[in-house]
Every structure is written in C-alpha cells, then in structure tokens.
Amino acid sequence: MLHTLRYHSTNCFFVASARDKRLLALDAGWACTLREYQRAMKQIGLRYQDMAWAIVTHFHMDHAGLITDFMADGIQCIVFENQLHAIDAMEKTIWKNQPDYRAIDKSKLTQLRVAEAREFFATLGIRGEILRTDGHSPDSISFLSDEHEVVIGDLYPIEAVMPDDEKSNRSWELILAKGGKHIFPSHANAFTV
Numbered sequence: 007m008l009h010t011l012r013y014h015s016t017n018c019f020f021v022a023s024a025r026d027k028r029l030l031a032l033d034a035g036w037a038c039t040l041r042e043y044q045r046a047m048k049q050i051g052l053r054y055q056d057m058a059w060a061i062v063t064h065f066h067m068d069h070a071g072l073i074t075d076f077m078a079d080g081i082q083c084i085v086f087e088n089q090l091h092a093i094d095a096m097e098k099t100i101w102k103n104q105p106d107y108r109a110i111d112k113s114k115l116t117q118l119r120v121a122e123a124r125e126f127f128a129t130l131g132i133r134g135e136i137l138r139t140d141g142h143s144p145d146s147i148s149f150l151s152d153e154h155e156v157v158i159g160d161l162y163p164i165e166a167v168m169p170d171d172e173k174s175n176r177s178w179e180l181i182l183a184k185g186g187k188h189i190f191p192s193h194a195n196a197f198t199v
C-alpha cells in the first residue's frame with residue numbers, strides 16, 4: 007500500500023518494506039523544504055527517521071529537490087540509467103531562485119538499471135518494479151507495485167494524452183500491459199484505469 011504525502015501542490019509517496027517497515031520514498035520534494043517535508047510526513051503518521059531509500063520519477067525541482075538532504079541523513083538515493091544526465095539542468099533551474107541549494111554529489115548516488123530494479127527492491131522487502139515511461143521527459147520512470155499501484159510522476163493522465171504524443175501513449179501502453187490499475191500522479195488525485 008502506498009502512503010501519499012501532499013505539500014506545495016506536489017504529491018510524494020512512500021512504500022514500506024514488508025520486512026522491517028523502513029520506507030522507500032518515491033520522489034524527493036522541493037529543494038530547500040526539508041522541514042516542511044518532515045512535518046508533512048508526521049501529519050500522515052510516518053517518521054522521517056524510518057526513510058531508508060529514495061527514488062525519483064524524474065529530476066525536476068519539485069520531485070528531486072531534497073536528494074542532497076536525504077543523502078546527508080544517510081538515506082540511500084537511487085538513480086536509474088536514464089536519469090543521471092538530467093541532474094545538472096535541474097540544479098541550474100533551482101539555483102536561479104535558491105542560491106543556497108547544495109548540489110547532489112553524484113558519486114554518492116546508487117546507480118541502478120531499470121531492468122534490475124525488481125531484484126533490488128526484493129532485497130529491501132519491497133515488491134515492485136520500475137517502468138521506463140518517458141512521456142513527460144527522457145528521465146521519467148514509473149514505480150509499479152505488485153499491488154498494481156503506479157506512481158507516474160508528471161506523465162499526462164491517460165485521457166489528456168494527444169494521439170500524436172507517441173512517447174506518452176507508449177508509456178501508458180506499457181503501464182497497462184504490466185497490469186497497472188491504481189494510478190498516482192504527482193499533481194492530481196489518484197485514479198483507476
């Protein structure tokens with residue numbers, strides 16, 4: 007079961023390990039908002055101290071802004087093969103408004119291949135996998151749990167995708183083919199397909 011955290015018009019999600027209840031964070035919030043993020047976690051009954059791992063649906067400032075803070079607190083942050091290149095552009099954007107933002111130390115990220123994600127999650131006590139869903143941006147991924155929940159990041163809702171938007175249509179075909187059912191977008195309410 008996914009936990010949803012809402013703050014600053016963005017949803018972040020958590021999956022608890024079946025083994026030890028530690029949390030995998032799906033998305034890492036806005037830059038320079040750690041206190042608010044922690045407060046929002048408390049409000050939904052979760053403890054920041056229980057967070058052990060984090061992945062992001064894509065490297066935009068409202069989804070991956072707290073990675074540096076997470077790593078400083080010992081949280082293992084995972085990056086997939088299509089994501090590493092997107093970090094610099096995100097950070098340039100953040101610095102325009104947040105000069106205090108500290109860059110992600112890329113050498114401290116755990117690099118993982120999308121194809122290896124299921125096996126990796128299993129070692130954490132989490133059942134699910136990662137899908138390459140690059141409708142929103144080349145670095146976008148979705149998390150699909152074995153309970154058919156899908157965290158899609160900023161992929162357009164299925165009914166809003168234009169017929170000629172091949173990448174978004176392919177992303178949805180993949181989600182449906184893999185059995186995705188309960189869809190959790192970052193900036194809208196969850197829905198079922």
Ligand SMILES: [Zn+2]
Binds near residue numbers: 066069160192
């Ligand atoms: Zn967003």
